[in-house]
Amino acid sequence: MSTADLNNPACPWPAASVSLFDAVTLPPQAYCEAFSSPASAREHWRPLLSALDARGKQELSQLQDRVKRKCHEHGATFNPFDDPTEQETPWALDIIPLPFAAEEWANLETGLIQRARLLDQILADTYGAQNLLKNGQMPAELVFANPHFLHQCHGIRPAAGKFLTYYAADLYRGVDGCFRVLRDYGANPIGLGYALENRIVSSHFLSDTYHNNQIHRLAPFFQTFHRNLIQRAALHREDHGIVLLSPGPDSLIYFEHALLSRYLGYPLVEGQDLTMRNGKLFLKKLDGLEEVEAIFRHTGDNNSDPFALRRKSADGVAGLIQVSRENNVDIVNPIGSGFIDTPVLPVFLPNFCRELLKEELLLKSHPAWWCGTPDGRNHVMANMNTLNVTSAMTRSTTATRPSDLMNNIAASPHAFMAQEQVYPSMVPVWDNGRVNSHYSLLRVFACATDQGFAFMPGGLAITAANVKTLTSDRPERQQSKDVWVLSDKPVEPVSLMSSLQQVSEFSRSSNLPSRVADHLLWLGRYLERAEGLTRLLLSVFRRLSGEFSPQDIPELPFLLNLLREKDIIPKAPTDSSGIPLYRELLAQLNGAMYQSDKNQSVATVLKQVQKAARHVRDRLSPDSWRVINRLETFPLNSGSDPLEVLDDTLFNLSAFSGLAMESMTRGLGWRFMDIGRRLERAMNQASLVRIGLPQVCRASGTALEAMLEVSDSIMTYRARYQMAFQLAPVLDLLLMDETNPKSLAFQFSQLAAHVEHLPRQSERSFSSPEERIVLEILTTVRLLDLTGMLCTTKESKKSSLAASLESMETLLKEFAQQVSAHYLSRVPTTPHFSIIPGNRKP
Known part of the structure; x- marks a missing residue:
């Protein structure tokens, strides 16, 4: 089968005669998630397909439009960097979920938990004793020629010894029906917020179907994540000094950061909001500095500490690695955990699993070969036309001509690897008013606990019309599905809210940077x-x-x-x-x-x-x-x-x-x-x-x-x-x-009231400059004749009034400058103050 056949499949979901899913033809080149044979739905799909069929074509089309509007109202978008129009790309959610049977998910979880344990052990060894390197099982190139390995983090032992506290993986189901791992994510796993958004929206629009089936809730996973973060970091304060660190609104997935911040209750901060003092990390607030004890990090490893890593980046915090080394902050994930993102690492996992866990690897990786060994290099050279040759250390593209690839491999064999073609399963999607089929990947999420790892009973299904789009890092060209993990027993309702009977000390604090x-x-x-x-x-x-x-x-x-x-x-x-x-x-x-x-x-x-x-x-x-x-x-x-x-x-x-x-x-x-x-x-x-x-x-x-x-x-x-x-x-x-x-005096009186309530570092004997200015202009307008x-x-009286108004405008500008200098002086020059041609201010 050629790549062209794979990327342009014939539609296996023909137009419906009686049912929307009638006369299904199974795709020969891929596993079909919904049907085991034509017109024979898999058992765990039947209630869902029946419910969707009952709605009919017109209602499903209307429902898909409503889902699109709801996602837009929620602000669910991607912010692609290379979009010249600077337009956000809407998050695309398909109305048809992806269900999993309870037994199948339990088996999958077993393999994933083992894999997460193994990756945690690999990180602990790589940034600790490096026994795998010393005994020759881990090639030196995998460490010292790998940009994912940060030598500045060597010797740091995170809180509770957990080197991998938040983990995600992309899986696909092969033609044989078995799952394989395509990618592992450790540095900055993305998609958790979008999985939450999918559940919020799909459970709203398919509420009757959702409640008629026993579907695992997602809230317990977030509870587990939060509870174990508190226990691991041994937080001392009642309000838990946890923040969610984001690169800012220019991030590709800023919507996810904002949603997780609101859902988990962690203040959303950027690098410029944090500072290191005496080996500790602090949040710069209007009323002073507040210690930060844990960070849910959504910045890349290499951008997390511009001082230690010598990077020109505003995403991170200077001195963050030193604070981590002194165990004064728990970082999720610890800086350097991106080592497990190394594309070639799965080639070595079976041996590492036998060495570190004394077990056989249960969940296989996608077949791949490293050119750094003679056997691997010979296999790649002999099968150049059928394999995808990529960078071994980074997710970058390679030269396309075989002659160029061979020369590059001969010059730097450790830098290249090759993978087999990916043949993922296909799932039904609602596509322009009818049922169609797309290729799919499954992204799953896990967090560390004191007993190992806990996986979210659900995840993010990613779909696309062709495999190239599906496996690319272009989410704005893909679609998504909510993942429903069915339960074999009734599911209890769960909320992130604490018990109403629990009474604890509380205070009304401000966390405004x-x-x-x-x-x-x-x-x-x-x-x-x-x-x-x-x-x-x-x-x-x-x-x-x-x-x-x-x-x-x-x-x-x-x-x-x-x-x-x-x-x-x-x-x-x-x-x-x-x-x-x-x-x-x-x-x-x-x-x-x-x-x-x-x-x-x-x-x-x-x-x-x-x-x-x-x-x-x-x-x-x-x-x-x-x-x-x-x-x-x-x-x-x-x-x-x-x-x-x-x-x-x-x-x-x-x-x-x-x-x-x-x-x-x-x-x-x-x-x-x-x-x-x-x-x-x-x-x-x-x-x-x-x-x-x-x-x-x-x-x-x-x-x-x-x-x-x-x-x-x-x-x-x-x-x-x-x-x-x-x-x-x-x-x-x-x-x-x-x-x-709408009057001038009303604005001045409101400004005066606001200034009185702004925070003060200490009691003052005299009014601040901004207080004096606003009092002056309020008095001036009250005394107008x-x-x-x-x-x-006479024009002279009108001119006098005009002069008074002009004087007020000048004082208002001075008031704005004083407020900025007094309260916002910690903020670097922002886009609001940038000089635009022809104007001094926008």
Whole structure:
């Protein structure tokens, strides 16, 4: 059978006649998971297939669409590095699960537990006595020519002597029905969070089928993981100083990090949030340093400690290896455990198993040969055309021409290995409205316990239409399935919540790192900036959509001038009336909405909202993240109705504001986000009145109405003053009325309240600079004199008010700098402060 036949299989699942699964033809080149013979489903598949068949084709198609939407609402994505559009790739979950019989899973677990024990022993020997190396059973090249071996970690003995505390493996079922291990993962196993997401979604949409079958829950595995981490690290504090270390939002699987952080209750941190002091590790929080006793690490081995490993990386923590050497932190997995990821290591496992465990290896690896031995090299050379030759030490590709491969192997035989073609099993999938079949791999997960290893009763099934895609490291091109492990007895409901009867000491503590506070502050600013810009453009488009021509709308020059002064649309020529031709005006306004390379466009600001939100993903509720995801629907072209687009955008922004007000606890995170909102709204309101004041009376009362509309205060004005639009009451409402949540005074009073509640290292005799600034501007706005402020008032009085507003804007910028310097000084320069061509700030 050729590779082309394998990668382009004929569909073994023909169109249904009566049943969706009728007249099945078994694939000759692969094991069929669901059927043992045509039209004969395997016993453990029958209840599932029957339930799916009962739903029918139309309902299953609708169900698959709902699954896709639910995953999107949860923010389940991949972030591919090489995507030039920087668009996240949605997580693809197939509605058809992959069931396993209880007895078969138990047998599989037995082999996996033995393999995990063996790999743990190999790590202990490699980073300890190195007896395998000394007696010649482990080739020297496997250690000293292997980038996965970190000599800086030699001699470190982790907590409780566990060198492998979190393990994953990719398995496939061969044509003979037997499972084999394709890959082992030790440094940074991925997929656990996505397996959890699959279970959450599939159990929701297939709840009747799920509850009618005895399916093992996943929660006990997470309980076991957490309990053994606490016991192994011998944590001293009641709140358990455990953090989940992530490379950050640019990580391929940042969604998984945020989900696991929320589910396990571990604060999600990045390398810059941690620091080493006197041999111990600390989390940099707003109110000081807090000791970290355990790390659930999701950074690569080589990036974990830039100081010891001499790497230019911001993912890790300088000094982390030394802290580990002094046994002051438990790291899951210990740095250096990526040694078991070495592709050629499975070739030696049978011998290692006999030497270390005195047992035969139960679960075989995928057939492979190492070119570092004469026998292996001769076999590879003789079968070059039928084997896949790869790097022995890394998962990198090799030259494609046989002559190049032979020359390279002859020059460095230890660096190459070869594997047989992979023939994985096939599973039914729902594909474009019908049942199809794809190749599948099974990823399983285990954690160390005091009695050995515990495997999660389930996992992550990965599927693809061809083997090349299936075995590649391109998850955005694959699909997934939930794995259902059936039980032969009733399954008890399990929750991660502690017993309600348990009473213990507790305290309300804040675990807000300075970096997170910085991103929350800017999230608030970007949200408010987006809302203000959207309201302004809405006011313009509403007027242009009426029956009047632009030249007949008296307040239009006022609104367009606001856009020009904020550098949202181009300046008007000096010899023009201020209103360009209709087509030219629409082009300028469309650019203000959709132009992605324009710093002040709606599309760009919404992009900044999404980026800031990604940095604090674990701090946002599922409902809040659902709203953030809806902002992705903002179109990138002018083909949609602008009024409809802006209305939807404003609705989503308002929904997020409502959720933040009603669902976020009034902790430091909420305060910093609200400081950002109040700061941006105050700056926007002050500039709005200052820019509009010289022109507001030239266009009669309509400009005053437009100013109130842009400020979202027109209904308040009509209800309160019950009079025609006049300058003094409009300014009173927008500037001095502290009961109006859109007024300048309201923003200043809120900022003053927030500053009083920010953490202090010690009691101070005097106010801080930010407290003095906000008190000064609050007093200034309270003392404004609007007596006799009419459109006929002398320009000198209006100029004096404009000068006061300009002074407030300057003080607000100084206030923002003081807050950053005082509370966020531990944060390196962030993207929010980067210089963009043509602007000093975004």
